[in-house]
Amino acid sequence: MDKIRPIYLSEKNGDLWLTEDERENLKIDYRIKDIIYAEQSAFQYVMILDSYAFGRMLALDGIVQTTSIDGHIYNEMISHVPLCIHPHPRQILIIGGGDCGAAKEICKYDHVERIDLVEIDKLVVEACQNHLPEVSGRLSDPRVHFIFEDGVDFVKNKAQEYDVIIVDSSDPIGPAEVLFEKSFYQSLFKALKDDGLMVCQSQSPIFHAEIMRQTHQRISSIFAKAALYMAVVPTYPGGFWSFTVGSKQHITPDPARLRGQDLLYVNKPLIKSCFDLPQFVLNLL
Amino acid sequence: MDKIRPIYLSEKNGDLWLTEDERENLKIDYRIKDIIYAEQSAFQYVMILDSYAFGRMLALDGIVQTTSIDGHIYNEMISHVPLCIHPHPRQILIIGGGDCGAAKEICKYDHVERIDLVEIDKLVVEACQNHLPEVSGRLSDPRVHFIFEDGVDFVKNKAQEYDVIIVDSSDPIGPAEVLFEKSFYQSLFKALKDDGLMVCQSQSPIFHAEIMRQTHQRISSIFAKAALYMAVVPTYPGGFWSFTVGSKQHITPDPARLRGQDLLYVNKPLIKSCFDLPQFVLNLL
Incomplete structure (x- = not known):
């Protein structure tokens, strides 16, 4: 697993956040507890993240695909x-x-x-x-x-x-x-x-x-x-x-x-x- | 109308944003075109903002209540x-x-x-x-x-x-x-x-x-x-x-x-x- 922080995540005030941009005019930020898995495949950057609001989530190239909650x-x-x-x-x-x-x-x-x-x-x-x-x-x-x-x-x-x-x-x-x-x-x-x-x-x-x-x-x-x-x-x-x-x-x-x-x-x-x-x-x- | 920028709005890279916090673990950021109206009433801070994603919006104490789009x-x-x-x-x-x-x-x-x-x-x-x-x-x-x-x-x-x-x-x-x-x-x-x-x-x-x-x-x-x-x-x-x-x-x-x-x-x-x-x-x- 990649030990360097993926580019899709940023740190603010000691917390880790995943930011999704929707048409540049709307952003959704998920506070992240932990990076469970992060790997570049031949097609995309695959992450499993543990988030506070939605539990574990699958993100592909930084876009949330599915979560434990919904x-x-x-x-x-x-x-x-x-x-x-x-x-x-x-x-x-x-x-x-x-x-x-x-x-x-x-x-x-x-x-x-x-x-x-x-x-x-x-x-x-x-x-x-x-x-x-x-x-x-x-x-x-x-x-x-x-x-x-x-x-x-x-x-x-x-x-x-x-x-x-x-x-x-x-x-x-x-x-x-x-x-x-x-x-x-x-x-x-x-x-x-x-x-x-x-x-x-x-x-x-x-x-x-x-x-x-x-x-x-x-x-x-x-x-x-x-x-x-x-x-x-x-x-x-x-x-x-x-x-x-x-x-x-x-x-x-x-x-x-x-x-x-x-x-x-x-x-x-x-x-x-x-x-x-x-x-x-x-x-x- | 208040000419000072309301505390609910922040500037990032030259753009104005309204940020809504949902249970501290999820944030939604709206890119703002213009502050149409901003006034403190006896009860709350009333704003009409023009946003890129949802057109004009009513926000009370920084929380979006209703928008032109939905x-x-x-x-x-x-x-x-x-x-x-x-x-x-x-x-x-x-x-x-x-x-x-x-x-x-x-x-x-x-x-x-x-x-x-x-x-x-x-x-x-x-x-x-x-x-x-x-x-x-x-x-x-x-x-x-x-x-x-x-x-x-x-x-x-x-x-x-x-x-x-x-x-x-x-x-x-x-x-x-x-x-x-x-x-x-x-x-x-x-x-x-x-x-x-x-x-x-x-x-x-x-x-x-x-x-x-x-x-x-x-x-x-x-x-x-x-x-x-x-x-x-x-x-x-x-x-x-x-x-x-x-x-x-x-x-x-x-x-x-x-x-x-x-x-x-x-x-x-x-x-x-x-x-x-x-x-x-x-x-x-």
């Missing part, structure tokens, strides 16, 4: 909603999702047979498995197959293989940028079976309204049905976060399909009502 | 939800709400006959009416009666007078602390007619979970029915915000009662689904 919200919402839409999800592909949280949620469904988790950066998986158990659950289900390669290349060679594809990416800057391109969604379409569906995180309706709108528009142009749903992730800028579903057949969530005894955010009413969007979001689409 | 979310949600629950709301009391945004929303209901707006700090109303039109709408509806006095004292002398009471307070620190006490909710109960209902903002389920739980518990102990609903206000810490309704009869929102052509957050589906709470919030209550 990581479950994002991971429950990107997993259980599509699993409650598809009538018999058996073959699952996760692109990204190196924190293992989405895969952990999907393992709660007994009828799922295989989960391919394609993460470009092995170091993210190792860091979260070893140092962020609140999110990763130290995932060891034999149905999960870790594949450390580029998700775009991986999915290009697949056809009619998956029931559900989950794109659990970081922001569309750096390595994740290609995961927001139309050609990538076309590859996903091809990789899905005839009744398959995909879901991706589609950023904040406040701070990244244009990316959200564009993602919904691109997915709408390829899939028979597209719909947006929302959740509140307190550590993401503005709190509000959007997800976009693209389906070859329908988008009708059935709350009776929900599995998991220990869910902290999603429940049966929310499986449906997360699709009730605020008016300004509807106006954007 | 002030409508809070104001729509604290107003339209109770107005869609009560079958014939005519006499309305707002305690606090000096930014005039809640009163502006209630004026969209033609059958409302009178709105008493009891704000302790006249300077807040003047500042928002003159310098924050995106929130206040320079409210001038003759049904709105401004009463500049202590809301607790005002409501003590009322009995069976109001259909709906809205408690639009700041955080339970300083002048607003009494608006979270059980004796205050008892006064509200007395001031309401036999089919009346009240709503208050009940803080963040993430950062102020105990206040939220206690508020719900106190209101439950006085009113026949109590329920919590939520909205996402990006400028509030964590984004997620809760409201608690207490009703002498029922809490059944009817979306058909919704009024307003220009709503930006609330719409007919949300009037009902804002009561579908995440599991961790249900677990807290």
Whole structure:
């Protein structure tokens, strides 16, 4: 582990702080208790930090990705909603999702047979498995197959293989940028079976309204049905976060399909009502 | 107007910043374009600031209360939800709400006959009416009666007078602390007619979970029915915000009662689904 203090952290009055800049006009500072892990991978600077406000956090290139306190919200919402839409999800592909949280949620469904988790950066998986158990659950289900390669290349060679594809990416800057391109969604379409569906995180309706709108528009142009749903992730800028579903057949969530005894955010009413969007979001689409 | 820079603002690299501390472990910094208004009232330091990320903002003692960009979310949600629950709301009391945004929303209901707006700090109303039109709408509806006095004292002398009471307070620190006490909710109960209902903002389920739980518990102990609903206000810490309704009869929102052509957050589906709470919030209550 790097013994020199990472450039993303600064010291003020004897305390360590991680500062996130949002569009240069808004900054969020997290007081840091301890640097648990810090390593430069081939792709990005990977840190696990222990913070006072949110417990342990994964930060990539200094940007908070998930935390012990609210990581479950994002991971429950990107997993259980599509699993409650598809009538018999058996073959699952996760692109990204190196924190293992989405895969952990999907393992709660007994009828799922295989989960391919394609993460470009092995170091993210190792860091979260070893140092962020609140999110990763130290995932060891034999149905999960870790594949450390580029998700775009991986999915290009697949056809009619998956029931559900989950794109659990970081922001569309750096390595994740290609995961927001139309050609990538076309590859996903091809990789899905005839009744398959995909879901991706589609950023904040406040701070990244244009990316959200564009993602919904691109997915709408390829899939028979597209719909947006929302959740509140307190550590993401503005709190509000959007997800976009693209389906070859329908988008009708059935709350009776929900599995998991220990869910902290999603429940049966929310499986449906997360699709009730605020008016300004509807106006954007 | 004060020509000296308010203590709540600091200069870094030639830029002006407002810093909000949340429990000492999380800080949010807003880059400030201009100080529009800054004055010490008898109760608090009132500022209207022009920020890069959220446009004009009202800050009291350095804490952001409402902004041009998302002030409508809070104001729509604290107003339209109770107005869609009560079958014939005519006499309305707002305690606090000096930014005039809640009163502006209630004026969209033609059958409302009178709105008493009891704000302790006249300077807040003047500042928002003159310098924050995106929130206040320079409210001038003759049904709105401004009463500049202590809301607790005002409501003590009322009995069976109001259909709906809205408690639009700041955080339970300083002048607003009494608006979270059980004796205050008892006064509200007395001031309401036999089919009346009240709503208050009940803080963040993430950062102020105990206040939220206690508020719900106190209101439950006085009113026949109590329920919590939520909205996402990006400028509030964590984004997620809760409201608690207490009703002498029922809490059944009817979306058909919704009024307003220009709503930006609330719409007919949300009037009902804002009561579908995440599991961790249900677990807290």
